Amino acid sequence: AQTVTQSQPEMSVQEAETVTLSCTYDTSENNYYLFWYKQPPSRQMILVIRQEAYKQQNATENRFSVNFQKAAKSFSLKISDSQLGDTAMYFCAFMKHRTSYGKLTFGQGTILTVHP
């Protein structure tokens, strides 16, 4: 079974600064996918960024980037130029590559607050 751990229950950052959210996971799989989802106060969960384990290059989406360390089983999210709209709970999630039917295993979540 897979496990995902987010060790930071809460984080805060000043507007325009950079913040990094941590995520570690445990799996015996070699091919898999990793995701960061954002859940703002509206509760609408949306995908922030995804990483395929067989790709060595770290994924980037505008101000969001990841640091994927496969050997260390680490998958951190960096948010640059933080904005007030980034205030949300962030979940790290794992999906097996095959026969998973899209099932996700989530971490505990990190509440991020961006201060003006």
Added chain:
Amino acid sequence: DVKVTQSSRYLVKRTGEKVFLECVQDMDHENMFWYRQDPGLGLRLIYFSYDVKMKEKGDIPEGYSVSREKKERFSLILESASTNQTSMYLCASSLPGGSTEAFFGQGTRLTVV
């Protein structure tokens, strides 16, 4: 816009009641899921379905059942609600295949009294 719609945002039920949580998606997705979200535990998978009338248990199926009679609709059933089922319930859907994005509903906050 893709959409996953849950029938209620807030629900209060009494212990022992049979509770139905409904979820509808308009994206023709094969996969549908019910997750439960609790503070400090993240989201945990209750049940999922990869086709009409097909269902499989997730990590915490005890006390729950599901129904998928039509492709677009996936219902979560609490046969006899208990106070430990007070939680946020999230429905999601996705296309088959790896790395596909899951689309979520806005959640139903269920309180069992």
